[in-house]
Amino acid sequence: MRLAARGLRLLGSVVVGTVTALLDLVFVLVALPFASRPGVRAAARRLAALEIRRLGLDLDLAGRADGGELRYLAARAPVGVLGGVIVALLGCGTVVAAVLTWSWSKGLPVDGMLPSLPLVAYFGLAGLVLLFLDLSGLVGVDALERRLAVRMLAPDPTEALRRRIIELTESRAGVLAAVDSERRRIERDLHDGLQQRLVALSMLAGRARRGRTELLEQVHEQAQQALTELREVAWRVYPSGLDSLGLADALAGVAERAGVPVEVSCELTARPPAAVETVAYFVASEAVTNADKHSGATLVTLEVRAEGTMVVVRVRDDGVGGADATGGGLSGLARRVAALDGRFTVTSPPGGPTTIVAELPCG
Numbered sequence: 250m251r252l253a254a255r256g257l258r259l260l261g262s263v264v265v266g267t268v269t270a271l272l273d274l275v276f277v278l279v280a281l282p283f284a285s286r287p288g289v290r291a292a293a294r295r296l297a298a299l300e301i302r303r304l305g306l307d308l309d310l311a312g313r314a315d316g317g318e319l320r321y322l323a324a325r326a327p328v329g330v331l332g333g334v335i336v337a338l339l340g341c342g343t344v345v346a347a348v349l350t351w352s353w354s355k356g357l358p359v360d361g362m363l364p365s366l367p368l369v370a371y372f373g374l375a376g377l378v379l380l381f382l383d384l385s386g387l388v389g390v391d392a393l394e395r396r397l398a399v400r401m402l403a404p405d406p407t408e409a410l411r412r413r414i415i416e417l418t419e420s421r422a423g424v425l426a427a428v429d430s431e432r433r434r435i436e437r438d439l440h441d442g443l444q445q446r447l448v449a450l451s452m453l454a455g456r457a458r459r460g461r462t463e464l465l466e467q468v469h470e471q472a473q474q475a476l477t478e479l480r481e482v483a484w485r486v487y488p489s490g491l492d493s494l495g496l497a498d499a500l501a502g503v504a505e506r507a508g509v510p511v512e513v514s515c516e517l518t519a520r521p522p523a524a525v526e527t528v529a530y531f532v533a534s535e536a537v538t539n540a541d542k543h544s545g546a547t548l549v550t551l552e553v554r555a556e557g558t559m560v561v562v563r564v565r566d567d568g569v570g571g572a573d574a575t576g577g578g579l580s581g582l583a584r585r586v587a588a589l590d591g592r593f594t595v596t597s598p599p600g601g602p603t604t605i606v607a608e609l610p611c612g
Contacts (some may be wrong), residue, residue, distance in 0.1 A: 256384075262303055263332040263387050266394060269300065270329020273322040275473050284319055293318040297402060300325065304395050321401040328393050335386040342379050371599060497527050500551060503534050508541045509549055509566075517553045525609045528585050529562045532593075534609045535578055536564035544568025544603060555611075559591075562607040570601035582607070 273296055280289045297318040301308050341345035349372060353364035362368060404412075491499045497515040504511035520526070533551055540546045553562050572579065575593040586593040586607045597603035 259387055259391055260336070263390055264336055264598060265303060266300075266325075266329045266332030266390075267336065269296075269303070270326045270332075273300075273329075274326040276409050277319060277323045277326070277588055280319070290318070297321055297398075299474060300394075301402065304391075304398060306395060306398055306607055308398065310405070317401055321398065324401060325394060325397055328390060328397060332387070332390040332394075335383055335390060338379075339383040339387075342376065342383065346464050365536060398528055491530055492523075495520060496529060496553065498535055499530050500553065503530075503537055504551070507549070509536050509537075509546055511537055511549045511551055514550075514552045514554070516552075517560065518555055521560050521609075524558055524589060525611055528589055528591070529607065529608055531585060532562045532582050532605070533564060535582055536605045538570065539578055540564070540566035540568055540603070544570070544601070545571070546601075546603075558606075558611055560609045560611055562605075562609070564605045566601070566603050568601050570597045571598075571599050572597035572603045572605075579605070 276296065280293070283289045300321075340520045349359055353361045353369070356364070398587045407530070445504050462549035483585070496517070497513075500513050500515055504513050521529070533553070537549055537551065540549045544566050549564065550561075553560065555561075572595060574580070574597075579595055582605075583593040587608065589609055592606075592608040593608060595603070596606075
């Protein structure tokens with residue numbers, strides 16, 4: 250059944266390719282005198298993109314400026330016509346086989362020939378051979394079209410390597426910037442929060458030692474608050490429970506500490522790599538914190554699930570929206586995700602809702 254479905258898809262692709270090849274050829278002939286115009290190049294790029302989608306290829310045409318799409322459309326026309334000829338032969342063979350089968354099953358002659366065992370065997374064997382040749386031709390046309398598209402539209406390996414080096418350089422710079430930003434935030438938390446609380450605690454302890462025993466309760470309260478803030482800072486540096494408990498329990502802790510109701514759904518069939526798990530945690534934690542502080546949300550939905558080879562983190566709140574993806578916190582998350590070759594998107598129209606999605610590759 251699956252093989253038949255694949256065969257039908259292949260046949261449909263070749264048939265569509267035949268039609269578009271003729272249309273592409275007409276376009277090339279009309280547009281050739283104006284090939285240098287930007288509008289003609291843009292149209293050729295759109296047509297080439299349609300062919301790439303039909304073939305199921307993953308080729309990026311962005312940034313191409315050499316007019317290679319127009320040459321590709323001209324080069325694929327003969328291949329498309331060849332596919333049409335093969336499809337026509339397959340159709341003719343199918344019609345002939347249907348006529349022979351129907352007529353001989355009724356005992357009627359075809360071109361004066363009545364059915365006999367040698368004649369049926371001869372036509373059956375000839376039909377199977379022709380069917381094999383037609384199907385091989387369809388597979389060959391499809392493979393030729395794919396190879397032609399890759400050869401003429403795929404980026405030059407040197408250029409692709411150069412782009413990859415640039416991406417890695419930018420990712421590295423982004424990670425360093427994110428680390429520096431995180432260090433500065435931790436320093437501010439320690440200086441403005443915990444340090445001030447410890448100074449006040451020290452002063453209260455000194456006064457209590459001088460006979461003000463009623464201050465001991467305040468000393469105890471301040472000490473508890475200092476410990477709570479110290480745990481918060483430590484969890485921002487790295488959540489220790491992530492190693493021992495796993496991502497699901499760590500996210501449950503985020504929900505418990507949040508100042509807004511958080512619904513957590515973590516559906517992972519296997520534990521992801523440590524780097525992916527850490528980034529997933531920080532994305533979820535920062536997104537929930539932002540929703541709590543800035544969005545005025547009454548509910549945050551946090552989902553983590555496996556989709557193919559990706560771990561997808563999706564955080565949605567029902568707040569006022571308008572989140573700035575270029576802000577310090579969200580841009581830092583984007584850099585963390587980019588360091589793993591992941592994708593990070595923020596959708597936050599005015600009025601809400603705000604949805605933050607991080608797609609982290611595990612393969």
